[in-house]
Amino acid sequence: MLMRKIGIAFLLSIVFTASFAQAQPVRNLDKIVAVVGSSIVLKSDVELRYANYLASGGQPNDKVRCEIVQSFITQKLLAQQAVIDSVTVKDDEVDNEVDRRMRGMISRAGGQDRLEQFLGRSVIQYKDEIRDDIKENMVATRMRSKITEKINVTPLDVENYFKKLAKDSLPTFNKEVEVGEIVFQPKMDKEEKEPYRQKAEELLARVKKGEDFGNLARIYSNDTGSAPDGGDLGFADRNTFVKEFAAWAFRLKAGEMSPVFETEYGFHFLQVIERRGEQVHVRHILIMPSVTEASIERAKKRADSVYLLLTKNKNADFSAVASYYSDDKETKYNGGMMLNAENVETRTTYIPTDKLDPQVALTIDTMKVGEVSQPQLFTEQSGKKVYKILYLKSATDAHKANLKQDFPKIKAAALDDKTNRVISEWFEKRRKETFVKIDPEFEVCPELKGWANVPMSAQSTKTP
Secondary structure, eight states: OOOTTHHHHHHHHHHHEEEESSOOOOSSSOOEEEEEEEEEEEEEHHHHHHHHHHHHHHHOOHHHHHHHHHHHHHHHHHHHHHHHHOOOHHHHHHHHHHHHHHHHHHHHHHHHHHHHHHHTHHHHHHHHHHHHHHHHHHHHHHHHHHHHOOOOOOOHHHHHHHHHOOOOGEEEOOEEEEEEEEEEOOOOOOHHHHHHHHHHHHHHHHHHOOOOHHHHHHHOOOTTTTTGGGGGEEEEEEESSOOHHHHHHSSSSTTTOOOEEEEETEEEEEEEEEETTTTEEEEEEHHHHHHOHHHHHHHHHHHHHHHHHHHHTTTHHHHHHHHHHOOOOHTTTTBBBBBOOOGGGTTTOEEGGGSSSSSHHHHTTTTTTTOBBBOOEEEESSSOEEEEEEEEEEEOOOOOOOHHHHHHHHHHHHHHHHHHHHHHHHHHHHHHSSSSEEOHHHHHGGGGGOOOOSOOOOOGGGOO
């Protein structure tokens, strides 16, 4: 089917645009490889995205170039329809996305100077060059969302979809479990945290005396995400930050610095760089306290007392206890139940055992359904140590897909199938209504067969 790979092509347009090109942009290629309505696709654009693909770890493959051309065509069809349907993105949204991507590129390059040397131009110049493409990509993404926003499937749709699947090709699902947790984070008292507050105060004093904020952030800040960028957090709205941080970020004027203040992450001070409507551009330095043995021991005592409550009180409900005692904000408001990180949109609590944290998987492997574990010390991905009580709510053995056990997964697959069909039909219609030419070099691509509705001679593909 002409459109069977349209989803892959559109995804490529997003991935490649977001990737970091580690090769100089090709400037001497000016051949037009496709015309889509009033827009053109240059071979230099294709080669730049291909360079991005290679830079992100892809293997050389001419088929990818075909998919890139298809991604450009789909992007331009969506963007042109967006003009008709008044689907837009705001300039500040585009600016934020450009800034976000540039921060990532600077970080991966090892600094702005190295990136500029690599690109052969200034960051400001490069941002101007990529802005239009990023904007078009964002508009296309929003247009695609508009096309699919009202798509849904009924239980009957799911059942019919499942019946049409070949029985000998039904997937086998691994063992799945539902696991609850109550998390006890070590909490330090004021005296234990005081040395870290003093360190933040000392750094603030050094900045006020004239030392470079960015250099100090790179050396001392414990925020690993922003420290390589000199503490720069870019533009963000109020909801991006915890309340204490937002209060200072939106209270100060451009150029002003906050005093040292505390959040759940540690001690910060920040400087406002620029205000833009309801968004603010700030940089900060974070000093994060290291937990003490005494605080870990206090967390263990709290965990032990809650474990006794769960095991000695027959009326104790795990969900209620987790909601009241757990320190983990992501699970406590879900009755302590962990969500499948790969299916966040469906909010399913069924998790394949091979996707669990290895520490959790090892613990529940010896548990029976309905049991709670004794408190154990866990090390999270961030390196923080916490005590956890685990609860094994259910366990489903590996099995062939069926509607009774796997309805949420099959529903998601049915919805994807319906969405892809709607998108394919939309592109099929727009392709027929839109002037589309493809250069013979790419017209032979299987992915592009049937796209062109006007022949393009090789002689007509050169720009002046």
